Amino acid sequence: MSTYVETKPKVTTRRLLEMKERGEKIACLTAYDYTTATLVDGAGIDLILVGDSASNVMAGNVTTLPITLDEMITYAKGVVKGVKRAFVVVDLPFGSYQGNSKEALASAIRVMKETSAEAVKMEGGSEIRESIERILSAGIPVMGHLGLTPQSINKFGTYNVRAREEAEAEKLLSDAKMLDELGCFAIVLEKIPAALAEKVAKSVTVPVIGIGAGGAVDGQILVFQDMLGMNNGFSPKFLRRYADLASVIHDSLGHYVADVKSADFPNASEQY
Protein backbone atom coordinates (compact mmCIF):
# COMPACT_ATOMS: atom_id res chain seq x y z
CA MET A 1 0.00 0.00 0.00
CA SER A 2 1.53 3.35 -1.00
CA THR A 3 1.53 6.21 1.46
CA TYR A 4 0.39 9.78 0.88
CA VAL A 5 3.95 11.08 0.61
CA GLU A 6 4.90 8.52 -2.03
CA THR A 7 2.03 9.49 -4.32
CA LYS A 8 2.43 13.29 -4.07
CA PRO A 9 5.37 15.17 -5.61
CA LYS A 10 7.92 16.99 -3.44
CA VAL A 11 6.82 20.51 -2.49
CA THR A 12 9.06 23.29 -3.85
CA THR A 13 8.81 27.09 -3.93
CA ARG A 14 7.38 26.75 -7.46
CA ARG A 15 4.68 24.34 -6.32
CA LEU A 16 3.74 26.65 -3.44
CA LEU A 17 3.34 29.51 -5.91
CA GLU A 18 1.25 27.31 -8.20
CA MET A 19 -0.99 26.43 -5.24
CA LYS A 20 -1.68 30.14 -4.67
CA GLU A 21 -2.30 30.68 -8.37
CA ARG A 22 -4.89 27.90 -8.58
CA GLY A 23 -6.48 28.78 -5.23
CA GLU A 24 -5.36 25.62 -3.39
CA LYS A 25 -4.84 26.46 0.29
CA ILE A 26 -1.41 25.64 1.72
CA ALA A 27 -1.35 23.61 4.96
CA CYS A 28 1.67 24.36 7.19
CA LEU A 29 2.73 23.26 10.67
CA THR A 30 5.78 23.53 12.88
CA ALA A 31 7.99 20.58 13.84
CA TYR A 32 11.22 20.48 15.83
CA ASP A 33 12.26 16.81 15.79
CA TYR A 34 12.55 13.74 13.56
CA THR A 35 9.62 11.72 14.91
CA THR A 36 7.17 14.62 14.74
CA ALA A 37 8.41 15.52 11.26
CA THR A 38 7.66 12.00 9.96
CA LEU A 39 4.08 12.27 11.29
CA VAL A 40 3.53 15.80 9.98
CA ASP A 41 4.98 15.00 6.56
CA GLY A 42 3.08 11.73 6.33
CA ALA A 43 -0.19 13.58 6.98
CA GLY A 44 0.26 15.64 3.82
CA ILE A 45 1.34 18.96 5.33
CA ASP A 46 2.80 21.09 2.52
CA LEU A 47 5.32 23.19 4.47
CA ILE A 48 7.06 22.44 7.77
CA LEU A 49 8.54 25.31 9.74
CA VAL A 50 11.29 24.62 12.25
CA GLY A 51 10.11 27.70 14.12
CA ASP A 52 11.98 29.59 16.78
CA SER A 53 8.84 28.85 18.84
CA ALA A 54 11.06 25.87 19.73
CA SER A 55 12.47 28.31 22.27
CA ASN A 56 9.11 28.22 24.09
CA VAL A 57 7.72 24.75 23.43
CA MET A 58 10.95 22.72 23.38
CA ALA A 59 13.39 24.67 25.55
CA GLY A 60 10.86 26.19 28.00
CA ASN A 61 11.92 29.80 27.55
CA VAL A 62 9.40 32.60 28.09
CA THR A 63 10.23 34.27 24.75
CA THR A 64 11.83 33.27 21.44
CA LEU A 65 14.85 35.48 22.08
CA PRO A 66 17.21 33.06 23.87
CA ILE A 67 17.31 30.32 21.24
CA THR A 68 20.62 30.16 19.37
CA LEU A 69 21.55 29.37 15.78
CA ASP A 70 23.29 26.18 16.97
CA GLU A 71 20.10 25.03 18.72
CA MET A 72 17.96 25.80 15.64
CA ILE A 73 20.37 23.81 13.49
CA THR A 74 20.18 20.81 15.84
CA TYR A 75 16.36 20.83 15.72
CA ALA A 76 16.31 21.32 11.94
CA LYS A 77 18.70 18.43 11.23
CA GLY A 78 16.29 15.99 12.87
CA VAL A 79 13.27 17.42 11.05
CA VAL A 80 14.86 17.26 7.60
CA LYS A 81 15.74 13.58 8.11
CA GLY A 82 12.05 12.83 8.75
CA VAL A 83 10.62 14.61 5.70
CA LYS A 84 10.01 13.23 2.21
CA ARG A 85 7.48 15.60 0.65
CA ALA A 86 6.99 18.83 2.61
CA PHE A 87 9.03 21.99 2.01
CA VAL A 88 11.19 22.64 5.10
CA VAL A 89 11.85 26.19 6.33
CA VAL A 90 14.04 27.13 9.31
CA ASP A 91 13.64 30.30 11.38
CA LEU A 92 16.75 32.44 11.66
CA PRO A 93 16.83 33.17 15.40
CA PHE A 94 17.03 36.57 17.09
CA GLY A 95 20.50 38.09 16.76
CA SER A 96 21.57 36.01 13.78
CA TYR A 97 20.48 38.38 10.99
CA GLN A 98 19.48 41.83 12.27
CA GLY A 99 21.89 44.69 11.79
CA ASN A 100 24.63 43.09 9.74
CA SER A 101 23.77 41.58 6.37
CA LYS A 102 27.08 39.68 6.11
CA GLU A 103 26.36 37.94 9.42
CA ALA A 104 22.82 37.29 8.18
CA LEU A 105 24.16 35.55 5.08
CA ALA A 106 26.63 33.54 7.16
CA SER A 107 23.75 32.40 9.42
CA ALA A 108 21.58 31.41 6.46
CA ILE A 109 24.46 29.54 4.81
CA ARG A 110 25.07 27.57 8.02
CA VAL A 111 21.39 26.58 8.11
CA MET A 112 21.40 25.45 4.48
CA LYS A 113 24.74 23.59 4.65
CA GLU A 114 24.35 21.94 8.04
CA THR A 115 20.65 20.98 7.93
CA SER A 116 19.77 20.52 4.23
CA ALA A 117 16.59 22.53 4.84
CA GLU A 118 15.23 24.41 1.84
CA ALA A 119 14.69 27.98 3.05
CA VAL A 120 14.97 30.38 5.97
CA LYS A 121 12.37 32.64 7.60
CA MET A 122 13.11 36.12 8.93
CA GLU A 123 10.96 38.54 10.94
CA GLY A 124 10.60 42.14 9.77
CA GLY A 125 10.25 44.43 6.76
CA SER A 126 12.25 47.43 5.58
CA GLU A 127 14.49 47.31 8.69
CA ILE A 128 16.08 44.06 7.51
CA ARG A 129 15.94 44.71 3.75
CA GLU A 130 19.71 44.51 3.25
CA SER A 131 19.97 41.16 5.06
CA ILE A 132 17.11 39.70 3.01
CA GLU A 133 18.65 40.93 -0.26
CA ARG A 134 22.05 39.47 0.57
CA ILE A 135 20.59 36.07 1.49
CA LEU A 136 18.42 36.00 -1.63
CA SER A 137 21.44 36.92 -3.75
CA ALA A 138 23.09 33.67 -2.58
CA GLY A 139 20.16 31.66 -3.97
CA ILE A 140 18.65 30.92 -0.57
CA PRO A 141 14.83 31.16 -0.52
CA VAL A 142 13.49 33.53 2.16
CA MET A 143 10.08 33.51 3.82
CA GLY A 144 9.10 36.88 5.30
CA HIS A 145 7.21 37.32 8.58
CA LEU A 146 5.17 40.46 9.38
CA GLY A 147 2.55 41.54 11.92
CA LEU A 148 3.21 40.11 15.37
CA THR A 149 6.92 39.32 15.24
CA PRO A 150 7.75 37.65 18.58
CA GLN A 151 11.48 38.42 18.33
CA SER A 152 10.46 42.09 18.85
CA ILE A 153 8.34 41.42 21.96
CA ASN A 154 10.43 43.80 24.04
CA LYS A 155 9.67 46.62 21.59
CA PHE A 156 5.92 45.84 21.35
CA GLY A 157 5.47 45.03 25.05
CA THR A 158 2.49 42.68 24.35
CA TYR A 159 1.43 39.76 22.15
CA ASN A 160 -1.79 41.61 21.19
CA VAL A 161 -3.13 41.87 17.63
CA ARG A 162 -0.89 44.12 15.48
CA ALA A 163 -1.67 46.67 12.75
CA ARG A 164 -5.13 47.72 13.93
CA GLU A 165 -4.08 51.37 13.49
CA GLU A 166 -3.92 52.80 9.98
CA ALA A 167 -0.25 53.84 10.07
CA GLU A 168 0.92 50.38 11.15
CA ALA A 169 -1.39 48.71 8.62
CA GLU A 170 0.03 50.88 5.81
CA LYS A 171 3.61 50.07 6.83
CA LEU A 172 2.76 46.35 6.93
CA LEU A 173 1.23 46.47 3.43
CA SER A 174 4.21 48.34 2.04
CA ASP A 175 6.64 45.90 3.74
CA ALA A 176 4.73 42.95 2.24
CA LYS A 177 4.98 44.50 -1.24
CA MET A 178 8.70 45.06 -0.67
CA LEU A 179 9.24 41.40 0.36
CA ASP A 180 7.33 40.30 -2.74
CA GLU A 181 9.38 42.56 -5.03
CA LEU A 182 12.69 41.48 -3.45
CA GLY A 183 11.86 37.88 -4.29
CA CYS A 184 10.79 36.25 -1.00
CA PHE A 185 8.92 33.04 -1.87
CA ALA A 186 6.19 33.47 0.80
CA ILE A 187 5.16 35.71 3.69
CA VAL A 188 3.80 34.76 7.12
CA LEU A 189 1.30 37.19 8.64
CA GLU A 190 0.84 36.73 12.37
CA LYS A 191 -2.07 38.04 14.45
CA ILE A 192 -3.38 40.92 12.35
CA PRO A 193 -6.96 41.86 11.33
CA ALA A 194 -8.41 39.47 8.73
CA ALA A 195 -9.36 42.32 6.37
CA LEU A 196 -5.77 43.59 6.28
CA ALA A 197 -4.42 40.08 5.70
CA GLU A 198 -6.84 39.63 2.80
CA LYS A 199 -5.67 42.93 1.28
CA VAL A 200 -2.03 41.82 1.60
CA ALA A 201 -2.73 38.41 0.03
CA LYS A 202 -4.43 40.11 -2.93
CA SER A 203 -1.63 42.70 -3.30
CA VAL A 204 1.33 40.32 -3.53
CA THR A 205 2.13 37.57 -6.01
CA VAL A 206 3.61 35.12 -3.48
CA PRO A 207 1.70 32.89 -1.05
CA VAL A 208 0.64 34.52 2.23
CA ILE A 209 0.46 32.12 5.17
CA GLY A 210 -1.59 33.25 8.15
CA ILE A 211 -1.58 32.52 11.87
CA GLY A 212 -4.36 34.50 13.49
CA ALA A 213 -4.83 36.39 10.21
CA GLY A 214 -8.23 35.05 9.06
CA GLY A 215 -9.25 32.75 6.24
CA ALA A 216 -8.74 34.91 3.14
CA VAL A 217 -5.00 34.23 2.89
CA ASP A 218 -3.31 31.48 0.87
CA GLY A 219 -2.55 29.07 3.69
CA GLN A 220 -2.48 28.53 7.44
CA ILE A 221 0.19 27.62 9.97
CA LEU A 222 -0.11 26.53 13.60
CA VAL A 223 2.32 25.29 16.21
CA PHE A 224 2.12 21.46 16.43
CA GLN A 225 1.91 21.31 20.24
CA ASP A 226 -0.78 24.02 20.36
CA MET A 227 -3.13 22.49 17.75
CA LEU A 228 -2.90 19.04 19.35
CA GLY A 229 -3.70 20.36 22.83
CA MET A 230 -0.38 19.53 24.43
CA ASN A 231 -0.03 23.02 25.79
CA ASN A 232 -3.31 23.95 27.45
CA GLY A 233 -1.98 27.14 29.02
CA PHE A 234 -1.96 28.78 25.57
CA SER A 235 -5.43 29.46 24.13
CA PRO A 236 -5.55 32.49 21.82
CA LYS A 237 -8.76 33.10 19.84
CA PHE A 238 -7.18 31.97 16.56
CA LEU A 239 -6.17 28.52 17.84
CA ARG A 240 -8.32 25.53 16.84
CA ARG A 241 -7.51 22.41 18.90
CA TYR A 242 -7.71 19.14 16.97
CA ALA A 243 -6.99 16.87 19.94
CA ASP A 244 -6.54 16.91 23.69
CA LEU A 245 -3.19 15.15 23.78
CA ALA A 246 -2.35 16.55 27.21
CA SER A 247 -5.21 14.47 28.66
CA VAL A 248 -4.32 11.39 26.57
CA ILE A 249 -0.69 11.57 27.72
CA HIS A 250 -1.64 12.30 31.33
CA ASP A 251 -4.03 9.32 31.48
CA SER A 252 -1.60 6.96 29.72
CA LEU A 253 1.26 7.90 32.05
CA GLY A 254 -1.04 7.47 35.05
CA HIS A 255 -1.86 3.92 33.87
CA TYR A 256 1.84 3.16 33.39
CA VAL A 257 2.69 4.35 36.92
CA ALA A 258 -0.14 2.24 38.35
CA ASP A 259 0.92 -0.84 36.33
CA VAL A 260 4.55 -0.56 37.47
CA LYS A 261 3.60 0.04 41.10
CA SER A 262 1.22 -2.94 41.11
CA ALA A 263 3.77 -5.15 39.30
CA ASP A 264 1.20 -5.70 36.53
CA PHE A 265 3.82 -4.51 34.02
CA PRO A 266 5.66 -6.34 32.59
CA ASN A 267 3.56 -9.50 32.39
CA ALA A 268 4.65 -12.95 31.18
CA SER A 269 4.29 -12.06 27.49
CA GLU A 270 6.31 -8.87 27.88
CA GLN A 271 9.56 -10.50 28.98
CA TYR A 272 12.27 -12.82 27.57
Ligand code: KIV
Ligand atom coordinates in the same frame (compact mmCIF):
# COMPACT_ATOMS: atom_id res chain seq x y z
O1 KIV B 1 8.24 30.19 15.29
C1 KIV B 1 7.10 29.92 14.87
O2 KIV B 1 6.47 28.91 15.23
C2 KIV B 1 6.50 30.84 13.91
C3 KIV B 1 5.08 30.59 13.50
C4 KIV B 1 4.19 31.03 14.58
C5 KIV B 1 4.76 31.23 12.22
O3 KIV B 1 7.13 31.76 13.50
